[in-house]
Amino acid sequence: MTPQILAALAAVEREHAVRVLFAAESGSRAWGFASPDSDYDVRFVYVHARDWYLRLGEPRDVIEQMLPDDLDVSGWDLRKALRLFARSNIALYEWLGSPIVYREDPAFAVPARELIARHFQPAAALHHYLGTARTTFHEHLSGETVRLKKVFYFLRPILACRWIEQTRTQPPTAFAELVAADWVHADERTTIAELQHRKQLASEADREALDPTLAQWMRDQLEHYARIGPSLARRTEGNLDELDSLMIALCDR
Structure with missing residues (x-):
């Protein structure tokens, strides 16, 4: 193109x-x-x-x-x-x-x-990414089945929040760089890699049940960043x- x-x-x-x-x-x-x-x-x-x-x-x-x-x-x-x-x-x-x-x-x-x-501005950026993750979770990931693409529309902004938490800098645009960061745990990387493999095999319209453990992790991340967001000082x-x-x-x- x-x-x-x-x-x-x-x-x-x-x-x-x-x-x-x-x-x-x-x-x-x-x-x-x-x-x-x-x-x-x-x-x-x-x-x-x-x-x-x-x-x-x-x-x-x-x-x-x-x-x-x-x-x-x-x-x-x-x-x-x-x-x-x-x-x-x-x-x-x-x-x-x-x-x-x-x-x-x-x-x-x-x-x-x-x-x-x-x-x-770290606080404003975290608020932006957290809002995106929260909206995606409640509108697309809280039903009985989900589209895998929407899982990644949650993962990227929530890992951007973690990048901001750790560095107070603008997160990279590429998802792979967010996943490769030192503060992403090995088990999280394994889960993401498995999701990516399944997404490659699935069609755009395919739906599947969201793993309960992953769903709970998502809720925990939303709660965590809602809690720490106000603590990020606004820069001059x-x-x-x-x-x-x-x-x-x-x-x-």
Whole structure:
């Protein structure tokens, strides 16, 4: 799909008179547990010519396209992206950490990745991942049977919570890196490996009973991170001047 994705990004540039600074895969393909029929979720950051930002009004700052072959292409204008970046936006941080990158301007990507550490807010990030895990558990994993894919939609955010608990840093985007961390126990890795093997053999619609021991472990994890979340101190806000400088430098190129 890479040629189609690159063509779609080039079309965006022509049609909207923008320059794509960064484009990467997000969602299950970036995490590493996509199904064969999973969509391609391409997320990108783009910049307009400098004069576009000198208007009194603020035109639409999002570009969204649904294309053939299950290709979902969506991007944020640079000013919008940097405003969200300053507020510790997890989605944007995950794009920058994606293992599948389609386009990358080093003038944007390199400093942006370096600045994550100064703007990352552990308490807010843990709240985000815990909320995702909790919603997945109650909506998809509390019935008599479950889809294995949804088990991984719980495991990834809960292991991201553990990463934050241990390091106070942005978790990696790839699920394999979360599983490989030193604080993931050997028995947990064994269980995850078995689940991955079963998922590879199952079709998207297959359902099975959730192991009671695993279900209890999930409830224990939710309770644990709900308990420790408030104890994570909020960091001092990052310096907006450095983001302003990045914005100016990229508009001037």
